[in-house]
Amino acid sequence: MPQPATPSTTTAPARRWQRGAESAPIASPCRAPTPLALGPVQQAQPCGPDQSAASTRILIIGGGFAGARLARVLSRRLPRADVRLLSLENYLTYNPLLAEVVGASVLPGHVVAPLRQLAPRVRVQQVRVTAIDSSARRVYYRDHGADGPIDSLPYDQLVLACGSRANLDLVPGMAAHALPLKTVGDALHLRNRIIARLEQSELATDPHQQRWLTSFVVVGGGFSGVEVAGEISDFLVAARRWYPRTGTRARVVLIHSGPHLLPELPPRLGRFTDLRLRRRGVETRLQTRCQAVDGQGVGLGDGERIAAGTVICTIGTRPNPLTEALPVPRARGRLQVGGDMSVPGLGGVWALGDCAAVPNAHGGQTCPPTAQFALRQAPLLAANITRTLRGEPTRPFAYHPRGLMAAIGHNRAVARVFGLNLSGFLPWLLWRGFYLLHVPTLGRKVRLYLEWNWAMFFPPDIAHLRFTRTGEDEESGHTQG
Numbered sequence: 001m002p003q004p005a006t007p008s009t010t011t012a013p014a015r016r017w018q019r020g021a022e023s024a025p026i027a028s029p030c031r032a033p034t035p036l037a038l039g040p041v042q043q044a045q046p047c048g049p050d051q052s053a054a055s056t057r058i059l060i061i062g063g064g065f066a067g068a069r070l071a072r073v074l075s076r077r078l079p080r081a082d083v084r085l086l087s088l089e090n091y092l093t094y095n096p097l098l099a100e101v102v103g104a105s106v107l108p109g110h111v112v113a114p115l116r117q118l119a120p121r122v123r124v125q126q127v128r129v130t131a132i133d134s135s136a137r138r139v140y141y142r143d144h145g146a147d148g149p150i151d152s153l154p155y156d157q158l159v160l161a162c163g164s165r166a167n168l169d170l171v172p173g174m175a176a177h178a179l180p181l182k183t184v185g186d187a188l189h190l191r192n193r194i195i196a197r198l199e200q201s202e203l204a205t206d207p208h209q210q211r212w213l214t215s216f217v218v219v220g221g222g223f224s225g226v227e228v229a230g231e232i233s234d235f236l237v238a239a240r241r242w243y244p245r246t247g248t249r250a251r252v253v254l255i256h257s258g259p260h261l262l263p264e265l266p267p268r269l270g271r272f273t274d275l276r277l278r279r280r281g282v283e284t285r286l287q288t289r290c291q292a293v294d295g296q297g298v299g300l301g302d303g304e305r306i307a308a309g310t311v312i313c314t315i316g317t318r319p320n321p322l323t324e325a326l327p328v329p330r331a332r333g334r335l336q337v338g339g340d341m342s343v344p345g346l347g348g349v350w351a352l353g354d355c356a357a358v359p360n361a362h363g364g365q366t367c368p369p370t371a372q373f374a375l376r377q378a379p380l381l382a383a384n385i386t387r388t389l390r391g392e393p394t395r396p397f398a399y400h401p402r403g404l405m406a407a408i409g410h411n412r413a414v415a416r417v418f419g420l421n422l423s424g425f426l427p428w429l430l431w432r433g434f435y436l437l438h439v440p441t442l443g444r445k446v447r448l449y450l451e452w453n454w455a456m457f458f459p460p461d462i463a464h465l466r467f468t469r470t471g472e473d474e475e476s477g478h479t480q481g
């Protein structure tokens, strides 16, 4: 059912011109566009719906799945609008493959795609947005790290696609001692940490110390936790022959508070995953809570302690601080938006992806924070922004998810696709095929395909990448961990 545009969105063009007079030099639809507009300067034309879109300044904050796709679609739909993408990184991170970076199955460069190549018609600015003034319709940002000067940009339409953050405050000690898995940097750091621990273990003489160095605890038995535990386990098995003193001592423990792994999937698939992981040597602890983390390992709810030199946290998210200051109702930290993804009470502001609680007209639930939903929301939001600029009613988001898949290590996966529960090698092929199809840009698809095949026939890369520059460690010579 079409959803009527909210008063704030239907009247946006009219109000935009009033605001332009007060705050920023916003072009009238009857004049040439402002200097901010992309492309050649337009001649004055009669007012019309397309002309109003031509001079519209659309800012998108966040170059993740939601923001990057939205930018690409919007720039095609509104080729004469000034669409800008403001993002911390100049690339999109393909998060579902981060666990493979940890397990050295793929190179970090193959799970990212440069935003300028993904959305060539969009102006990409690699900046940190620091504040939003919704009444003045202005966004503030820093361009050179945390100490750079603050600059600002006016907007007519603003889209929040800034995702969420890892929440390491759920368990005492986690922020100080556990490693999150949310960014390429996290994945690379983890990969390096694992290899560094193996190297240190080869030098250690005390068996307890050796055991501690090569014990890896993963907290959280959801998709990320299962995938990363499976990848680390595979990597440790494959690396054994180069670390003869460490060899079979290495240990991976997966802690999960629920009764079965992968709670988003049917229990049968969770049990299958548990069995497969155990067979590969992963110790799974179900219905177990991680109570505390410290420099020596983790403390469990039943009083047991697991000594481990590396603790990986895959649980908990918190809202992006950028959205916290906005006077908007929230649902579990996410911005509560309308069905058309407009932010209530803030004219011309929209939100999608992980930072927004978008109602799904199909089933009436709130969309889960997954890439699958972020990618589907983006084209509809592009259409809704276009409709709003033309004074047409917007439409609510409705999507029926087709399935869920998780790779569980050693060329196995579990999936629920079109109502069918699948487990084993076939869903693993499906998993790879699906991601290969969806990884952005043809060049990356080819590289990923070659690398996956390469990894099936050749040993994993155990190079410990050091990021130390010449002269920085001439005295210390420490191995980074």
Ligand SMILES: Cc1cc2nc3c(=O)[nH]c(=O)nc-3n(C[C@H](O)[C@H](O)[C@H](O)COP(=O)(O)OP(=O)(O)OC[C@H]3O[C@@H](n4cnc5c(N)ncnc54)[C@H](O)[C@@H]3O)c2cc1C
Pocket: 061, 062, 063, 064, 065, 066, 067, 086, 087, 088, 089, 095, 096, 097, 098, 099, 127, 128, 129, 130, 161, 162, 163, 164, 181, 182, 183, 223, 224, 320, 322, 352, 353, 354, 355, 369, 370, 371, 372, 373, 374
């Ligand atoms: C390890 C891992 C595995 C996952 N696996 C799956 C999976 O298999 N299937 C699935 O569907 N989902 C998966 N997800 C979830 C999925 O990645 C998210 O749902 C998806 O990334 C949400 O997209 P988004 O665009 O809303 O946010 P994000 O992709 O998080 O993007 C947010 C963007 O905002 C930018 N940003 C943030 N703050 C600022 C600021 N102040 N200024 C400028 N830019 C800013 C960031 O740089 C980033 O570009 C996984 C997530 C992780 C971490």
